[in-house]
Amino acid sequence: MDPPTQAAQRPHPGPASPRSAITEPVDRRLLALLRRAVLEHVGQERRRVHPPVVHVGVPGGVTAALTLGDQGLDHALRTDVLEAMVRQTQVAGSPTLVWLSRSGARETRDVDLAWLTAARAAAAELGRALPMVVVTRRSWLDPSTGVYRDWLRLRA
Template identity: 50%
Template sequence: MIQEPVPMLLGRVLLRAVRAHAALEGRCHLPPSLHVGIPGADVRSLELDTGEGLDLALRTEMLEAMTRAHLAQSVVPLVWLTRHPEGPDLEDLAWAAAAGQAGAELGVRLDLVVVTRRSWRDPRSGVGRSWTRLRQP
């Protein structure tokens, strides 16, 4: 769970995730997707079907599988969902619970954030940032 004050390096990584999502999405609405990795570097992504009704065990297994390659390289990845701002909050919490469970089983802390075109937010703590206009680096 991300708490205030957000470490500067983590804040930069999350801003990079927001910028990347905004650049990909443009004016169209992409389907919700799960991402594991380091934004702007090695990322594994999976498009989600919100009608699938995945349970905690399956979500946890999916996250563990997506995370193992990073952990094998001694890198603890970030987990994030990209979606339209008016997406389902319950789905966010379900994935956050799975990230917590997967992290516990793998022996690491996995943070999950929800990323939209203009913001990021930790669904468990409510900590996040939003921008009205993003500047490219």
């Protein structure tokens, strides 16, 4: 008789993590919020070259912002900052977004990826979706999926 075989141990998947990545087709409400984030960036920042600013909340609603300079934040500190900003701005029944407004073109940069990983870590710790996009004067981009929208002339 053969010895009893052990069933293959599968790791427990843990709690279902909410989707934070933006995929096509993009929800109309989310499109409107992201367009508003680009409009606010254009209206508030007149300089062509400026330091990146990380925002948390709802464009046109309750938000918190942090201008990035030479703070030298590591991954853990970026995650803690985002968690604190989410707790400060969360409104029941409303989505919370993270967006990094910066100068330049739509291509992905190191600062984008650093804040993306912090947003994913904060989302996992908070147990909620926390979409993160990069906002420039003419576009928004989800650096994790490559989904974006561009405008030649953005009008209010």
